[in-house]
Amino acid sequence: MYQRNPIIDQILNIHKVQAEGIVRSTSSKLVKKAFTSSWSNLNNGSFQASISGQTIMFNPSDMEGMINKWIHDFEICLEAEEAKFKRIEDPTFSDKMDIIHLKTDIEQYVLYEYRDLKRKIGIIDTKFANAARAYRSPLHQALNDINQLYNDMNNIDGDFTGFENVSVYVHGIEDTGKKFFESAVEAAEDGDVIAYEDRHGNIEYYVVSVDKGIKDVNEEPLTFERLKQTDQYNDKNGRLHIVYETEYKNEHRQKTSDDLTEKLIEMGLLNDETKIDLFAHSYGGRRSLQFAMDYPDHVRSITTIGTPYDKNILSRTANTFPGIAKDFFNKNPTEYSNYLDFNSKNQRTDDGILHSNVYTDMKSEAMLEDIEHLKVANPEAYQKLEEMEITAAAGRDTTTYKSYNEFKGEVEEFVVPDTHDGAVSVKSQYGESLGELIDNRPSYDVKGEGISNPAHSHEITDEGFIHLIRQVNSDHKE
Amino acid sequence: MIKKALNICILFICTLLLFACEGNKDKETSELVYKTEFPTDSPGLEEFIKNYITSDLAYHLVTEDHINVYAEKNLGSQQKTIEYVQFSDEQLTQFYDRLFESENTKTDFTNLRKSNESLFQPVDDKEVYHLPEITLEKGNVFNIKTSINEKRFKLSDILNEYEVHENDKIMFNVVAVDEDNFQIDVQVKRKEDSSKSDMSIFMTQDLQNTFVSETYTDEFPKNIVKGNLKLYENLFVKLDSEGRYMKAANSFGIADTVENELKAISESDYLSKDNQYVYLDGNENPLAEDKQRIQKIEDYLAENDEYIVEFDLNFKQIADVLDLNSVNDVSIGKVNYFNEDIIVLFLEFKAAITGTAGSTNVIVDFQENRENPTFYLVDLGLH
Numbered sequence: 001m002y003q004r005n006p007i008i009d010q011i012l013n014i015h016k017v018q019a020e021g022i023v024r025s026t027s028s029k030l031v032k033k034a035f036t037s038s039w040s041n042l043n044n045g046s047f048q049a050s051i052s053g054q055t056i057m058f059n060p061s062d063m064e065g066m067i068n069k070w071i072h073d074f075e076i077c078l079e080a081e082e083a084k085f086k087r088i089e090d091p092t093f094s095d096k097m098d099i100i101h102l103k104t105d106i107e108q109y110v111l112y113e114y115r116d117l118k119r120k121i122g123i124i125d126t127k128f129a130n131a132a133r134a135y136r137s138p139l140h141q142a143l144n145d146i147n148q149l150y151n152d153m154n155n156i157d158g159d160f161t162g163f164e165n166v167s168v169y170v171h172g173i174e175d176t177g178k179k180f181f182e183s184a185v186e187a188a189e190d191g192d193v194i195a196y197e198d199r200h201g202n203i204e205y206y207v208v209s210v211d212k213g214i215k216d217v218n219e220e221p222l223t224f225e226r227l228k229q230t231d232q233y234n235d236k237n238g239r240l241h242i243v244y245e246t247e248y249k250n251e252h253r254q255k256t257s258d259d260l261t262e263k264l265i266e267m268g269l270l271n272d273e274t275k276i277d278l279f280a281h282s283y284g285g286r287r288s289l290q291f292a293m294d295y296p297d298h299v300r301s302i303t304t305i306g307t308p309y310d311k312n313i314l315s316r317t318a319n320t321f322p323g324i325a326k327d328f329f330n331k332n333p334t335e336y337s338n339y340l341d342f343n344s345k346n347q348r349t350d351d352g353i354l355h356s357n358v359y360t361d362m363k364s365e366a367m368l369e370d371i372e373h374l375k376v377a378n379p380e381a382y383q384k385l386e387e388m389e390i391t392a393a394a395g396r397d398t399t400t401y402k403s404y405n406e407f408k409g410e411v412e413e414f415v416v417p418d419t420h421d422g423a424v425s426v427k428s429q430y431g432e433s434l435g436e437l438i439d440n441r442p443s444y445d446v447k448g449e450g451i452s453n454p455a456h457s458h459e460i461t462d463e464g465f466i467h468l469i470r471q472v473n474s475d476h477k478e
Numbered sequence: 479m480i481k482k483a484l485n486i487c488i489l490f491i492c493t494l495l496l497f498a499c500e501g502n503k504d505k506e507t508s509e510l511v512y513k514t515e516f517p518t519d520s521p522g523l524e525e526f527i528k529n530y531i532t533s534d535l536a537y538h539l540v541t542e543d544h545i546n547v548y549a550e551k552n553l554g555s556q557q558k559t560i561e562y563v564q565f566s567d568e569q570l571t572q573f574y575d576r577l578f579e580s581e582n583t584k585t586d587f588t589n590l591r592k593s594n595e596s597l598f599q600p601v602d603d604k605e606v607y608h609l610p611e612i613t614l615e616k617g618n619v620f621n622i623k624t625s626i627n628e629k630r631f632k633l634s635d636i637l638n639e640y641e642v643h644e645n646d647k648i649m650f651n652v653v654a655v656d657e658d659n660f661q662i663d664v665q666v667k668r669k670e671d672s673s674k675s676d677m678s679i680f681m682t683q684d685l686q687n688t689f690v691s692e693t694y695t696d697e698f699p700k701n702i703v704k705g706n707l708k709l710y711e712n713l714f715v716k717l718d719s720e721g722r723y724m725k726a727a728n729s730f731g732i733a734d735t736v737e738n739e740l741k742a743i744s745e746s747d748y749l750s751k752d753n754q755y756v757y758l759d760g761n762e763n764p765l766a767e768d769k770q771r772i773q774k775i776e777d778y779l780a781e782n783d784e785y786i787v788e789f790d791l792n793f794k795q796i797a798d799v800l801d802l803n804s805v806n807d808v809s810i811g812k813v814n815y816f817n818e819d820i821i822v823l824f825l826e827f828k829a830a831i832t833g834t835a836g837s838t839n840v841i842v843d844f845q846e847n848r849e850n851p852t853f854y855l856v857d858l859g860l861h
Contacts, residue, residue, distance in 0.1 A: 172832065172833070173832055173833055174829060174832055174833025174834065175832070175833045175834055176826070176834055176837075178810055178826055178834075178837070178861050179809055179810060179826070181861070182763065182810060190674075202588070202859075207553070209665075209674075211665075211674050211675070211676050212695070214694070218534055219533055219534070220530065220533050220534040220591060221534070221591075222534055222553075223592060226534065226535075226553060229552070229553040229554050229556065229557060230553040230554045231553075231554040231555050231556075231647065231649065231667070232554075233554075234554060234556065237672075249833070282832060314831065328830075329803075329829065329830045329831060330803035330804075330829045330830065330833075330835050331829070331831075331833070422831065423831050423832050451830060451831055452805040452807075452830050453805060453807055453828070454831060454832070456831065456832050457809055457828050457831075457832060457833075458809070461763075461809070461810075
């Protein structure tokens with residue numbers, strides 16, 4: 001009867017002691033389960049490792065390194081046994097069968113199991129990463145709150161403390177802040193400062209001076225050291241415009257809110273004196289509303305255009321067919337940013353990684369859902385939202401119809417506004433589902449038509465919307 | 479559920495078809511030359527980089543024997559003196575030499591500006607370049623010292639027409655200098671009502687003659703025609719060979735000394751850095767596609783149809799060269815820099831439905847072939 005070469009069990013015993021040590025040090029039930037099942041499959045006796053620690057210490061690369069070493073041990077062993085076999089001048093049938101069995105046991109049994117163990121560790125790693133992702137945002141929010149409290153209690157100012165009127169511009173899906181920068185420059189007035197931070201963390205500063213109706217904005221951006229020399233910065237009488245670019249272009253609104261909060265605390269702008277007016281395009285409106293829900297004391301107004309407050313069918317389609325969305329429309333529904341929503345509907349899995357982004361959000365949740373939750377969970381915050389001035393502007397495509405006028409004997413053109421901007425319906429842009437929470441619902445006929453050149457793409461730089469920005473800034477200046 | 483899925487599929491297919499149809503609008507254009515690398519060094523490129531490095535930091539005053547002399551730009555009223563700085567052409571080329579070997583042009587180009595202060599050295603001998611030493615003392619009094627004279631000027635006296643008081647905020651800069659005269663630009667912010675005024679003070683080097691004028695209003699041509707600025711005319715930029723059109727340094731107002739009126743470049747057009755050319759509709763954003771036209775300033779002001787350069791701008795070709803999945807149109811298209819030899823543009827391309835497909839700077843280089851320039855498509859981080 002065939003019996004496994006005892007050298008295999010000798011090595012497995014050594015490895016088992018090391019494996020038990022690993023399991024004890026991690027204190028993880030998932031890790032113990034993986035090792036126990038592997039040793040059971042290896043038929044190498046019972047696996048003894050009790051886990052009692054309170055803290056899970058999981059280092060997948062260390063574990064992988066150890067398993068690779070074990071694999072190496074068996075490879076060396078096999079090499080040595082094969083070399084020994086070759087030195088036998090006239091091997092018997094039994095010698096030949098022994099080496100074949102050894103080779104089969106190591107390569108197809110032990111090493112297979114070890115490789116499978118590495119795969120199980122990888123899966124546990126993904127599970128831990130997904131869990132960590134889910135709790136990252138609450139931790140980020142808690143850290144922000146602690147920072148703010150610490151700064152308040154110790155009277156710690158930031159470089160921009162003293163600006164009482166602050167406009168923050170938040171772009172939408174698949175976009176950068178550059179168009180909003182152009183509009184902010186257009187809307188800015190004498191004495192204002194403009195800060196533009198790109199998603200790589202580079203910050204540019206501009207100052208605005210107006211004399212006899214002529215606006216002067218520096219051509220090349222100033223460094224912070226140069227900005228500190230300007231009267232606009234030192235007087236702090238004007239408005240500070242912050243053009244904020246999200247770290248990931250398709251990040252979920254909660255991540256934007258957390259990051260923006262961190263930025264504003266760092267700048268010294270989350271305080272009782274500073275009032276923030278938010279301007280947003282497309283999904284940026286959801287990001288802004290999220291920030292306002294998180295920090296209603298600091299937001300004075302929200303002005304959006306092209307924002308899908310309801311679920312959006314194009315996002316749902318892109319989320320369902322990410323390959324087509326990428327190849328044909330240059331969209332990236334699988335981009336993830338280490339943020340995971342607790343709502344399982346607002347998640348997707350790519351390569352085992354659970355994540356949430358703009359696409360999962362617009363596919364699964366209307367803003368009304370979170371507003372309703374807020375109303376129940378924090379009525380005081382909801383009341384502040386009611387008091388906030390929220391303007392949901394709608395951009396509209398127009399369609400030109402031609403008809404022959406028999407009386408005049410000529411072709412006449414009729415321009416009729418559409419019920420959407422090429423990407424979002426007017427109804428959704430108006431946030432009709434949010435009812436009286438929205439105070440104003442203006443509309444603008446914006447240039448553009450069709451899918452390739454929709455009005456949605458032109459809304460930020462539309463003259464009517466820039467006028468609205470200017471108006472809101474002017475109305476709210478204290 | 480099946481019906482819902484079917485609806486989504488139908489909508490998606492329709493969208494695809496629509497997109498495909500709209501994407502087929504090919505444009506007929508001539509053969510343009512595109513390169514996706516940073517250009518080799520040239521006088522035009524050097525001039526562009528020099529402007530990029532210096533424009534936020536200093537006013538150019540004079541270049542002599544390959545030494546470029548600047549007055550550091552005061553940005554606020556807390557700065558009470560003027561510092562003069564210089565660098566040689568050789569130091570400049572060494573400073574930006576790294577760009578030609580760069581593997582990350584955008585970062586290295588941006589870093590040039592961030593580290594620009596290291597290029598500038600203090601001017602050793604101010605007298606060689608006739609640089610006045612100016613200090614703003616308490617009570618808004620200028621203490622000015624030249625190689626010929628030293629004198630104190632109460633701004634409330636010499637700017638009395640502009641209602642300047644001792645406690646108003648003053649920001650000042652030296653923007654032009656020659657061996658006979660210099661020009662100080664002053665911005666006054668009145669303490670009383672926060673109102674502002676900008677004006678230029680022209681002085682002779684012996685400090686015996688002073689004249690104050692706005693340079694961007696009708697006051698400027700009137701003062702020239704009246705002869706009030708005769709002494710200081712060498713400080714002005716002459717825009718044509720006959721001397722009909724003149725412009726003060728650091729001003730956009732053009733004095734027409736024949737018509738005795740102020741001319742201005744239209745808001746939609748773009749004046750070159752050397753004040754000699756106008757890019758028609760170059761100040762539009764986004765720029766229109768296809769034919770771009772440039773006129774000499776005298777032709778522009780004469781409102782004739784003479785164009786010194788005409789070239790094509792083709793967004794689809796640029797997007798194709800860069801392999802951008804764009805709808806062949808731009809949401810931002812603007813001029814970053816314009817001079818005789820080089821134009822630098824910023825283009826951000828639209829993606830279908832929403833968002834951006836990517837962006838690039840475009841260096842349009844006319845130095846080899848004015849009729850058919852080379853387009854260098856390279857991201858410099860300018861927007």
